Amino acid sequence: MDTATVGEWSRFLVGGAIAAFVVSWLAYSAANRYALRARRAAVAGREPVLAGGAAPPAAVDAPQFAPDGVAGAARMASIGFSVAVLATSLLAAGVVARAVSVSRPPWGNMYEFSITATLVAAITFLLVARTTVGRAVAVWVLLVLFGTLSVAVTVLYLPPGPLVPALRSYWLTLHVGAGVLAFGLFTVAAVVSALQIIAERAQRRGATGGLTGSLPSAATLDKVSYRLIAVAFPVWTVGPLILGAIWAEAAWGRYWGWDPKEVWALITWLAYAAFLHARATAGWKGTKASVVSLIAYGTVLFSYFGVNIVLTGLHSYGGL
Amino acid sequence: MTVREASAATAPPPGRPPALSAGELAAWVWRQLTSMRVALVLLLLLGIAAIPGSLVPQRDANPLAVGEFRTRNPQLAQWYERLGLFDVYSTPWFAAIYIALVVSLVGCIVPRSVQHWRAGRTGLPPAPRNLSRLPAYGQLELAASRDDVLAAARAELRSHRFRVAFQVAAGGRKAVERSSVGSTAREAADLGWVSGPEPGQSRSGRSSGPETGERGIGRPERDSWRDPSPRIAKTPGRSPASGLPAEPAGQTASDSLAAEAGRLHETGNLVFHLALVLVLVAVAAGSLFGYRATVLVPEGSGFANSVIQYDTFSAGALFDPQELPPFALELDRFRMEFVADGAQVGAPQEFEATVRFTAAPGAAEETRTVRVNEPLEAGGTLVHLLNPGYAPAITVRDADGNVLAEGPVPFLPQDDSFTSLGVRKVPVAADVGQGEDIGIQGLFLPTAVVDEQGPRSVFPEPRNPALFFTAFHGNLGLDDGQPQSVYRLDTSGMEQFRSPDGGAFRAALSVGETATLPDGYGSVTFDGYVTWANFQVSRNAGKELVLTGAVLALGGLLLSLYVRRRRMFVRVERAADRTVVEVAGLERSGGGPQAEVDEIVHGIARRLTAGSKV
Ligand code: HEM
Numbered sequence: 001m002d003t004a005t006v007g008e009w010s011r012f013l014v015g016g017a018i019a020a021f022v023v024s025w026l027a028y029s030a031a032n033r034y035a036l037r038a039r040r041a042a043v044a045g046r047e048p049v050l051a052g053g054a055a056p057p058a059a060v061d062a063p064q065f066a067p068d069g070v071a072g073a074a075r076m077a078s079i080g081f082s083v084a085v086l087a088t089s090l091l092a093a094g095v096v097a098r099a100v101s102v103s104r105p106p107w108g109n110m111y112e113f114s115i116t117a118t119l120v121a122a123i124t125f126l127l128v129a130r131t132t133v134g135r136a137v138a139v140w141v142l143l144v145l146f147g148t149l150s151v152a153v154t155v156l157y158l159p160p161g162p163l164v165p166a167l168r169s170y171w172l173t174l175h176v177g178a179g180v181l182a183f184g185l186f187t188v189a190a191v192v193s194a195l196q197i198i199a200e201r202a203q204r205r206g207a208t209g210g211l212t213g214s215l216p217s218a219a220t221l222d223k224v225s226y227r228l229i230a231v232a233f234p235v236w237t238v239g240p241l242i243l244g245a246i247w248a249e250a251a252w253g254r255y256w257g258w259d260p261k262e263v264w265a266l267i268t269w270l271a272y273a274a275f276l277h278a279r280a281t282a283g284w285k286g287t288k289a290s291v292v293s294l295i296a297y298g299t300v301l302f303s304y305f306g307v308n309i310v311l312t313g314l315h316s317y318g319g320l
Numbered sequence: 321m322t323v324r325e326a327s328a329a330t331a332p333p334p335g336r337p338p339a340l341s342a343g344e345l346a347a348w349v350w351r352q353l354t355s356m357r358v359a360l361v362l363l364l365l366l367g368i369a370a371i372p373g374s375l376v377p378q379r380d381a382n383p384l385a386v387g388e389f390r391t392r393n394p395q396l397a398q399w400y401e402r403l404g405l406f407d408v409y410s411t412p413w414f415a416a417i418y419i420a421l422v423v424s425l426v427g428c429i430v431p432r433s434v435q436h437w438r439a440g441r442t443g444l445p446p447a448p449r450n451l452s453r454l455p456a457y458g459q460l461e462l463a464a465s466r467d468d469v470l471a472a473a474r475a476e477l478r479s480h481r482f483r484v485a486f487q488v489a490a491g492g493r494k495a496v497e498r499s500s501v502g503s504t505a506r507e508a509a510d511l512g513w514v515s516g517p518e519p520g521q522s523r524s525g526r527s528s529g530p531e532t533g534e535r536g537i538g539r540p541e542r543d544s545w546r547d548p549s550p551r552i553a554k555t556p557g558r559s560p561a562s563g564l565p566a567e568p569a570g571q572t573a574s575d576s577l578a579a580e581a582g583r584l585h586e587t588g589n590l591v592f593h594l595a596l597v598l599v600l601v602a603v604a605a606g607s608l609f610g611y612r613a614t615v616l617v618p619e620g621s622g623f624a625n626s627v628i629q630y631d632t633f634s635a636g637a638l639f640d641p642q643e644l645p646p647f648a649l650e651l652d653r654f655r656m657e658f659v660a661d662g663a664q665v666g667a668p669q670e671f672e673a674t675v676r677f678t679a680a681p682g683a684a685e686e687t688r689t690v691r692v693n694e695p696l697e698a699g700g701t702l703v704h705l706l707n708p709g710y711a712p713a714i715t716v717r718d719a720d721g722n723v724l725a726e727g728p729v730p731f732l733p734q735d736d737s738f739t740s741l742g743v744r745k746v747p748v749a750a751d752v753g754q755g756e757d758i759g760i761q762g763l764f765l766p767t768a769v770v771d772e773q774g775p776r777s778v779f780p781e782p783r784n785p786a787l788f789f790t791a792f793h794g795n796l797g798l799d800d801g802q803p804q805s806v807y808r809l810d811t812s813g814m815e816q817f818r819s820p821d822g823g824a825f826r827a828a829l830s831v832g833e834t835a836t837l838p839d840g841y842g843s844v845t846f847d848g849y850v851t852w853a854n855f856q857v858s859r860n861a862g863k864e865l866v867l868t869g870a871v872l873a874l875g876g877l878l879l880s881l882y883v884r885r886r887r888m889f890v891r892v893e894r895a896a897d898r899t900v901v902e903v904a905g906l907e908r909s910g911g912g913p914q915a916e917v918d919e920i921v922h923g924i925a926r927r928l929t930a931g932s933k934v
Contacts, residue, residue: 161664171693230881237877242870251693253858254612255703256603257381257868258409260374270367274360276881281356299367307374 007101007160011153013094014115020087027080032139034073048190080138081129084187088122091149093266095119101160107176113154113304118145120184124228132216133192133224138190171247178239180196183300188227193290196221200287222285225293233272240265264303271296331651353420354427357753362421369417373408376400383632387805422681429593436586447576447889447904454889454904456912458921461898464928469899470575473890476923480916482579482888577890585908588879598869606862606870611635611644618728619709619850622650622676625701625857636861645699652677652687654851656708658780666736666779673705673853690855706854709733709740712764712787713847716746718753719840730852731764737777743809745796754841757796759809762789764849775828787829787846791817791837801817817841819854886913888920
């Protein structure tokens with residue numbers, strides 16, 4: 001089989017992964033719906049008792065879910081998980097096929113970068129998918145994965161081809177590879193941070209029903225996003241910054257030159273450093289920290305899309 | 321003792337402007353600058369300040385783009401110039417933020433390092449009175465004696481790699497006396513080592529500690545790392561720490577242990593920040609000694625490493641031109657290859673320069689290859705291959721056939737297919753030909769097509785090379801002392817040639833063809849073309865130091881992020897014929913290490929039951 005055929009296969013596999021992510025998303029949405037209905041039923045069933053004033057307090061603390069709704073939600077979530085595993089496997093196969101077709105790590109242009117970063121995010125998601133947090137963020141994470149992949153195959157797609165000379169270096173593997181990894185982790189962290197804000201608002205208003213009611217506690221979400229960022233931050237420090245500087249010294253004769261891409265990698269780093277500071281020392285937890293996390297993620301998106309598409313600099317061989 | 325107290329004393333009464341002496345003002349500024357809030361703001365501010373430099377072309381990185389921008393928006397460019405937007409990273413306002421951050425960093429880290437080092441040699445604060453109020457808590461009743469239980473607890477803590485600081489006998493009296501020598505205040509405040517409430521969680525007695533400063537950890541002598549928790553001073557009765565060295569309250573028969581683990585968190589954090597300072601200082605110092613130059617070399621010519629030969633040159637303030645290694649370099653051959661067909665047709669495939677290199681005048685000549693990503697090194701200086709292009713060879717003759725100008729002129733590529741723009745300036749003496757300068761403005765097209773978009777190239781390799789040009793006569797303005805771009809004609813003193821039909825004069829030539837200029841000005845011949853390569857010659861002083869700092873910072877960061885610093889307290893109390901052990905834990909980052917507390921409780925039990933079997 002020649003490399004072009006493998007490249008075609010890769011495209012089909014990624015397409016298949018998109019379809020599977022949609023199915024998984026539908027299953028998780030259905031799970032949420034079941035859970036919601038169950039909770040409504042439970043609330044409705046409890047109210048008259050409360051009005052009578054004779055309910056034991058325990059009933060308030062532990063609402064009884066309608067059992068069939070709960071079972072339905074669990075079944076749907078488990079289907080969603082299985083399909084997400086399938087989708088991730090398809091995507092992994094697609095990424096590997098792409099790597100084979102170009103005979104190098106699959107992150108030489110924006111298309112490859114996107115599918116590989118999505119794979120990282122998908123795997124990160126699968127690792128937490130069975131926890132309460134994972135269940136709660138599933139629909140949102142899947143939506144982001146689906147969106148990124150769709151943009152990748154439609155707007156960013158480039159057929160397999162050689163790298164421009166500037167990219168032909170083993171530094172590419174390390175520098176951009178770490179960038180891809182951090183990008184995937186930051187993405188999941190951002191989704192969790194966004195949900196943290198929603199959950200905290202809901203908790204403050206005392207909302208129990210609806211979508212917000214099904215979220216894990218704001219404190220848990222806060223911790224999860226912090227942990228993800230605590231993993232991603234050193235990766236960003238190594239990949240885009242330290243290895244980037246080493247490569248820049250080899251490729252352009254200076255380790256730091258205020259190229260737009262470098263500037264944005266630094267801005268992202270400063271923003272996440274601010275996040276860690278806010279958490280560690282200013283004692284900001286919850287919404288305030290989540291807002292900083294989302295701002296920082298905005299800079300990640302810009303250093304990726306904005307710089308490659310809008311700005312030009314030495315790094316503008318992203319290929320679009 | 322501290323800045324904090326001084327400031328509290330001078331806090332202005334409401335409604336009246338503060339009357340601060342210079343010293344007090346300085347102290348106030350210093351305290352602000354080294355506060356965490358300001359560090360946070362400065363971090364974000366530096367990020368924001370870096371943005372304009374990525375949107376507006378920078379003179380340092382891309383002087384051509386700056387020039388273009390100025391021609392296109394002369395008005396706006398003036399404003400940009402005034403605000404320093406073309407040199408963002410060397411403007412005073414950018415430097416101000418940067419320096420403030422470094423000062424803040426140093427002001428923060430140095431006192432904290434000293435404190436951390438001292439704290440390593442003194443004891444831990446005694447156990448709080450009510451252990452069950454710490455975030456993680458466990459309890460156990462045993463039949464073993466008090467001393468056995470204490471020994472088991474100590475061994476168990478050690479096996480979890482805790483540093484067991486001291487034992488408190490008779491309600492804490494003895495230890496307090498020992499530890500309070502010289503550092504009571506610090507230890508007292510250290511007991512406020514409890515986080516605030518979790519977001520969205522109501523505070524139960526369990527989730528807050530003995531002295532819950534809202535903002536987290538109260539730092540004693542330096543408040544710059546944490547917001548202070550003055551409550552320690554304000555609420556004496558409630559704080560076990562402030563009870564020091566008061567009478568132990570009714571716990572005469574209890575003993576306690578205090579232990580700590582994860583001090584590497586703090587060490588790592590300090591290493592991280594100190595290494596950042598090292599990186600910043602090394603970058604700044606290096607830029608004083610380094611230099612960078614670029615030179616465009618057509619195939620067949622070369623350059624020697626000296627300042628006057630360069631197209632652009634920039635160097636740090638302490639750079640000495642004498643230090644330039646005296647090498648010379650001749651570009652023998654420059655090969656560019658592009659993808660010939662398929663989906664990525666026209667993408668660059670290989671750039672390779674073969675050069676003859678002479679390390680010093682008189683030294684033997686060597687042949688070397690320079691590729692993108694593979695620079696040539698010469699005496700600490702790196703020679704890099706940057707961007708390539710074509711230089712069409714254009715010969716201009718007067719009407720009598722005398723050569724006025726010849727040889728390759730570098731043209732600048734405008735797109736990925738190397739549609740290249742350039743000029744040939746032909747100064748003509750008053751007594752030659754028509755006595756007027758000639759300027760040629762041309763397009764070099766490696767693979768020429770002419771379609772509704774006009775003449776352009778559709779492939780970067782020369783498959784159908786052509787020169788399209790128009791020409792001007794008059795005064796090039798080369799003698800008036802103004803520096804000029806070699807890629808642009810200043811046509812203010814010139815007039816465009818007209819063709820016989822009255823339109824502007826234009827011609828298109830293939831290799832070897834000649835066009836005659838109107839009105840007896842002579843002729844233009846397109847002889848062929850060579851490639852050119854842009855080389856960068858640079859030295860980055862201090863880069864080893866920068867790298868060392870970066871690696872240290874990374875190591876420190878990992879410790880700081882992944883080592884959790886925590887304390888454990890064990891209290892053993894004899895009640896009737898049983899011994900009650902309480903274990904409580906506290907995490908620096910907030911929360912409690914409940915799992916670890918449970919393990920230790922079980923561990924103590926295991927040790928004692930195992931022991932009793934013997
Ligand atoms: C270039 C500027 C700076 C950067 C990039 C930076 C970065 C960081 C990072 C990434 C952390 C997280 C480590 C952790 O969570 O344990 C951190 C923690 C911290 N930083 Fe900075 N920082 C900077 C400046 C400062 C300054 C100016 C101060 C003091 C005013 C400071 C004080 C602290 C403190 C107290 C911690 C928390 C330590 C702990 O959790 O125990 N930093 N910093």
